[in-house]
Structures are given as C-alpha cells and as structure tokens.
Amino acid sequence: xxxxxxxxxxxxxxxxxxxxxxxxxxxxxxxGMAFQARNLHRAATILDGMIREPEGGVILCLAGSxxxxxxxxxxxxxxxxxxxxxxxxxGANIVDQDYFESLGFKHYVGSPYADDHALRDLGIDxxxxxxxxxxxxxxxxxxxxxxxxxxxxxxHSSREFIGExxxxxxxxxxxxxxxxxxxxxxGVPIFCPAFSDCSAGFGLVHHQWERQGKxxxxxxxxxxxxxxxxxxxxAKETGLxxxxxxxxxxxxxxxxxxxxxxxKQVNMHKYAVQLTxxxxxxxxxxxxxxxxxxxxxxxxxxxxxxxxxxATTTMxxxxxxxxxxxxxxxxxxxxxAEICG
Numbered sequence: 001x002x003x004x005x006x007x008x009x010x011x012x013x014x015x016x017x018x019x020x021x022x023x024x025x026x027x028x029x030x031x032g033m034a035f036q037a038r039n040l041h042r043a044a045t046i047l048d049g050m051i052r053e054p055e056g057g058v059i060l061c062l063a064g065s066x067x068x069x070x071x072x073x074x075x076x077x078x079x080x081x082x083x084x085x086x087x088x089x090x091g092a093n094i095v096d097q098d099y100f101e102s103l104g105f106k107h108y109v110g111s112p113y114a115d116d117h118a119l120r121d122l123g124i125d126x127x128x129x130x131x132x133x134x135x136x137x138x139x140x141x142x143x144x145x146x147x148x149x150x151x152x153x154x155x156h157s158s159r160e161f162i163g164e165x166x167x168x169x170x171x172x173x174x175x176x177x178x179x180x181x182x183x184x185x186x187g188v189p190i191f192c193p194a195f196s197d198c199s200a201g202f203g204l205v206h207h208q209w210e211r212q213g214k215x216x217x218x219x220x221x222x223x224x225x226x227x228x229x230x231x232x233x234x235a236k237e238t239g240l241x242x243x244x245x246x247x248x249x250x251x252x253x254x255x256x257x258x259x260x261x262x263x264k265q266v267n268m269h270k271y272a273v274q275l276t277x278x279x280x281x282x283x284x285x286x287x288x289x290x291x292x293x294x295x296x297x298x299x300x301x302x303x304x305x306x307x308x309x310x311a312t313t314t315m316x317x318x319x320x321x322x323x324x325x326x327x328x329x330x331x332x333x334x335x336x337a338e339i340c341g
Contacts, residue, residue, distance in 0.1 A: 005122045008114075009133055012106040015073035016316050023320035036309055043273045043305040043314075044321035050239030050271045051083055052327045057235030057334055059252050062089035063244030063286070065127045067097035068107040069312050071243075072178060074319050079182040083322060084241070085334040086231045087183060087190045088248040091198030094162065094180060094190060095144065096137065100199070102169055102178040103143060105136040137199065143168070144203025145210075153215035157223040158195040159340055187335030191228050193251045195219050225251070227340040229258040232266055234339055239271030240299070243311050245278055245286025253298040260297070268297060272304040275314045 023044075031041030050058045060078065067075070078084045097107070110124075110131035119126055123134040147161075147168050156164075166184030174181075183190050196204060196219065208216045232238060232255035242249050252269075259266040278287030290306060293299040307314050322328075 003118070003122075005124060005133070008110065008119075008122070008124060008131055009108045011109040013068065013070050013109060013130060015070050018074050018077055018316050018320035018323055021320060022324040023317045024324055027317055027321045036307060039305055039307045040309070040314055040317060043275070043307045044318045046271050046273050046303050046305055047239075047241055047318055048322045048325050048327060049303060050241065051322055051325075051331060053237050053239065053270070055235070056237040056239060056270070057085045057231060057336065058083065058239050058241060059086045059088060059231070060084040061240060061242040061244075061248035061252050062087065062093045063242075063246040063248050064090075064311060065092070065097070065130070066243060066311060066315075067093050067101070067179070068127050068130050068132070071312060071315060072098060072101065074316055075179050076177055076182045077323065078319060079179065079186050079188050081323065082186075082328045082331050082333055083319075085188060085235070086228065086336050087179070087188060088228065088252045089190060089192055090246065090248060091158075091192045091195045091200050094192055095165075095199045096132075096140065098179040099143075099165060100132075100137065100140045102174055102176050102181060103140060104174065104176060105133065105140070107132055141199045141202040142206065144200050145206040146203075148204055148207040148217045149210075151217055153211070153217050155218045155220035155223065157227050157340070158192040158219055158221075159189045159224065159227055159337070161195070161200075161217075161219065162190045162192070163337070183337075187333065187337045189227065189231065189337040189340050191224050191251070193221055193224055194247050195221075225254075225258060228252070229255045229262070230339055231336045232256065232259055233264055234336060235334070237267060237270040239303075240269050240273070242272070242274040242276075243315055245274065245276055245284075245288075249274065250285055253293055253296075256298045257296065268294070268300045270300050270303060272299045273318075274306045275309065275311050275318070276306060277308060277310055
C-alpha cells in the first residue's frame with residue numbers, strides 16, 4: 001500500500017517549554033566541567049548579565065532552522081518575559097516557520113533518510129528530519145502577497161512590514177501565539193535584512209509581478225539598517241545573543257560602525273554570546289570568533305562566549321537558566337519598536 005501525505009504528516013513538532021524546567025542546577029554543575037560544558041555555563045551567566053544591565057538592550061539574532069525544530073516557544077517566552085528587546089533574523093525563521101504556524105499550520109516529525117523524490121511527488125518539503133506541507137507553505141506565500149497588495153505601494157523596512165503581518169493576524173482573529181505576534185504586542189522590533197530569501201520573497205515577487213507598470217511595495221534594506229542603528233543609539237549598553245551566524249550576526253554587530261559613521265559615539269557591544277557549529281578556519285562569517293569582531297570595533301571582549309553545539313541542545317539550557325534566575329522580573333520594557341519609525 002502506497003504511503004500517503006497524511007501518513008507522513010502525522011506527528012507535529014513539539015516546542016520545548018523552558019518554563020517547565022529549571023536548568024540552573026545542571027548548568028551550574030557544567031560550570032565545574034570542561035570544554036563546551038564550561039563554555040555553556042559561562043554563556044548562560046553572560047545572558048543573565050545582559051538582562052541585568054541597567055538600561056541595556058538585548059538583541060537576539062536567529063539563523064538556521066530554529067522554529068521548525070521546536071524552539072519557537074523559547075523565543076516567544078524571551079519576548080513575553082522581557083528578556084529580549086530587538087530581533088534580527090533570517091526570513092525563514094520569521095515567515096516560513098513562525099508566521100506559517102501562526103496561520104494555523106504545523107511542522108511535522110520526519111526522517112533524514114526519506115526518499116526525497118517521493119516527498120516531492122507528495123508535495124512535502126523536508127528540513128533534515130522535519131516535514132512541511134508545500135500546499136500550506138504556498139498559502140503563507142500568498143498571504144504575504146495579499147498583505148503587500150493592501151499596503152501603500154512604497155518602500156517599507158522589513159520591521160515595518162512584519163508589523164503589518166502581525167496586524168493581519170490580529171484582524172483575522174488568529175489565536176496561535178508566535179514570535180511575530182508576541183513581538184508586535186511587546187514592542188520588540190524584528191528585522192530580516194535578507195527578507196526576500198523566504199516565503200516573503202515569493203509573496204513580494206508575486207505582488208510586483210501583478211503590479212508591473214503600477215506603484216509597488218518594496219523592502220528597503222538600508223532603512224532596516226538605520227532603524228536597527230537607532231536601537232543601538234537608544235541603548236546605553238547592548239548585548240548580542242546569537243543563535244547561528246550568517247547575516248543576522250553581522251547585521252547586528254555592524255550597528256556600532258554605522259553609529260560611528262553618523263558621528264555618534266557608542267560603546268562596542270558589551271556582551272556577546274554565540275551558539276554555533278561553524279568553524280572559524282573555513283573563512284565563513286558564521287564561524288568567525290567574537291574576539292575577531294573586536295578588531296573591527298564591534299564587540300568587546302570582557303563578556304563574550306562562543307558555545308560550539310547545535311542550538312536545539314544548547315539554547316533551551318541557557319535560556320532556562322536566565323529565565324529561572326528571574327532578573328527579567330524587575331526589568332523595564334524597552335519597546336524599541338516605537339523609536340524605529
């Protein structure tokens with residue numbers, strides 16, 4: 001009997017809840033060990049230091065397949081419990097994965113050993129051991145096109161457009177909590193500097209194709225950079241919590257240089273933690289060390305830590321540690337989204 005789509009899209013990915021367990025005992029114990037265990041402990045204390053910094057700003061950078069892998073609730077909890085003030089992300093995490101789920105769809109447990117030709121015939125997309133229904137993903141693409149068609153046909157920052165995506169969820173009465181909705185409600189700006197490299201890109205291509213010869217909506221990446229630089233200027237000290245690397249990592253680091261070019265004196269990012277599996281020896285940005293960033297005037301070296309490990313295993317421990325430490329409870333919301341426009 002042939003395998004059907006419903007046979008494969010049966011078990012949804014479960015999002016881990018860092019509120020349900022206190023990781024402090026195990027993370028503190030890891031601090032007495034060596035190698036990545038000790039690095040992870042130090043990273044957790046640095047994240048807690050970012051949260052305790054008076055009037056400081058925490059910038060969360062997201063790269064890699066995080067939401068689809070079960071880390072959505074970790075990020076939502078950081079937003080809703082005032083542990084993050086701005087987000088810089090790949091478009092895939094925000095649109096293809098988070099917004100996709102907010103529209104009512106799910107990611108499913110799959111296998112890295114599946115027959116990909118068979119998956120293609122069934123209309124199933126694979127992210128390593130996770131499955132997505134291609135038909136549902138097309139609905140996400142076209143939702144972006146629909147939102148674009150209803151907005152003023154001018155350049156928008158990705159932060160501005162993502163805010164409109166959140167308003168669409170509210171207007172449609174969507175109840176599934178997610179990163180886009182939580183950030184909108186908590187005044188946390190989301191920037192996707194490569195916004196077209198995801199479902200948003202497909203939707204905007206459709207929008208511009210349909211409006212050939214007419215005014216069109218577009219995404220202004222320079223405005224993104226200026227708006228995120230405003231966040232850096234508003235915060236007396238900043239911390240970067242980077243999951244993966246790539247464009248989000250560099251985009252957030254570069255705000256120090258941008259501020260300097262504007263004639264504004266700001267400090268380097270005081271805190272920096274990166275969770276990565278990338279190797280510095282291959283020449284890629286994702287693996288470049290945070291100490292290297294100091295030579296560019298971007299990141300200070302007093303409170304920096306790289307943890308070499310895949311994010312689904314490291315991020316829940318570190319965030320649970322900072323959450324249960326509880327210093328977010330006395331922290332004033334920054335609401336940086338209100339200074340970006």
